[in-house]
Amino acid sequence: MTTPDPADRVLARASLAEGNPTGWFEQLYTAAERGEAEVPWTRGAPTADLAAWVTPGNGRRALVVGSALGDDSELLASAGWTVTGFDVAPTAVAAARARFPESTVDYVVADLLNPPGEWHQAFDLVVEIMNIQAMPRDFRPAALTSLAGFLAPGGTLIVSEVAEEHFDMATWQSPPWPFCRAEVESVAQDGVEPVSLERIRDGARHWATFTR
Numbered sequence: 001m002t003t004p005d006p007a008d009r010v011l012a013r014a015s016l017a018e019g020n021p022t023g024w025f026e027q028l029y030t031a032a033e034r035g036e037a038e039v040p041w042t043r044g045a046p047t048a049d050l051a052a053w054v055t056p057g058n059g060r061r062a063l064v065v066g067s068a069l070g071d072d073s074e075l076l077a078s079a080g081w082t083v084t085g086f087d088v089a090p091t092a093v094a095a096a097r098a099r100f101p102e103s104t105v106d107y108v109v110a111d112l113l114n115p116p117g118e119w120h121q122a123f124d125l126v127v128e129i130m131n132i133q134a135m136p137r138d139f140r141p142a143a144l145t146s147l148a149g150f151l152a153p154g155g156t157l158i159v160s161e162v163a164e165e166h167f168d169m170a171t172w173q174s175p176p177w178p179f180c181r182a183e184v185e186s187v188a189q190d191g192v193e194p195v196s197l198e199r200i201r202d203g204a205r206h207w208a209t210f211t212r
Contacts, residue, residue, distance in 0.1 A: 007037035009175060021139045022088045022111060029091035042068055046075035047129050049160060049200060049207060057081030060124035063150050065112060066131030070096030073105045081125060086110040112143050115150070121212070124155040130205075133161045133176035140183065148192040148210075156195075157210040159187055166203045184208050 008028055015024035031037035050072055057080035064073045067085030069092060077083045083105045087093050096107045110116060112132070132143045151157045164178035172178065181197070184206045188194045197208040 007031055008040055009173065011037075021135045022113065025087070025134075026089040026091055029089045029095070033091060033095070039068070041130060042071075044069075044071065046071045047160075049205075050127065050129060050158070051075060053158070054079050057125070061122065061152075062125040062127065063119065063123040065126070065128040065147065067096060067105075067107060068092050070100055070103070070105065070107065072127060072129065073107070074100055074103060076125070076127070077103065077105050084108060084123075088112070112146050113139065115146050120149050121152050123150050124152050126150045126155065126157040128158065129160045130162065130176070133179055136174075136177050137183075141186075144183075144187050145189065148187055148189050151192055151210070151212045153212050155212060157187065157192065157212075159184055159206070159208045159210070160200075161206050163199055163204055163206045166199070166205075179206055181206065 011024035011027045015021070015027070028037055028039055032039045054075060057076065059080065059082055062076045062081040062083045064076065064083060064085040067073045067087050070085060073083045073085035085096065085105050086108045088109070088111050090109050093107045093109050126147065128147055132140055135143055147157070161179035161184065162176055164180045167178060184197060185194065187208070187210055192210050192212050195209040195211050197206065199205065200207045
């Protein structure tokens with residue numbers, strides 16, 4: 001008896017077959033709200049690696065990509081950052097607002113592949129942790145160009161994704177689609193420069209920082 005694929009993989013494949021690389025996120029969140037699926041990246045706590053890194057914001061602007069239910073956004077807000085958290089899934093944004101009704105975070109619905117123009121070079125900190133890896137490689141160049149474009153001069157951009165080099169890709173089941181080192185390095189574009197790139201969690205993830 002074969003084990004059924006989890007809902008995120010089933011929905012992702014259907015969405016991609018329709019040429020829509022991000023539509024399945026909303027479908028997954030709404031299914032989870034009905035109790036019919038689990039969102040595998042929501043754990044009710046901030047990302048441990050970001051919690052270990054976080055520095056005082058002193059009112060500077062931060063952008064959290066794929067803010068989900070708000071844990072990373074709230075972590076940065078508690079450290080003094082003025083935070084915008086965005087997600088392509090309206091259900092996720094509504095859930096984050098409901099979880100943190102007194103929050104100072106600006107939770108908004110937006111698409112990384114077509115972001116608001118006013119976000120161009122507008123943020124002193126940009127955090128991308130394990131979101132773009134949910135897109136197949138054909139869609140990543142546009143997503144990474146958007147990501148680099150958010151960063152203000154002198155700011156910091158964090159990128160963390162599953163590291164392809166750590167796994168046997170012949171047997172890997174997606175999503176996510178892991179990143180190779182060269183893909184992470186490609187964030188350095190349009191004036192964005194690398195600061196550090198390492199493998200964390202026993203080599204299973206890339207953790208990179210960039211500046212402009």
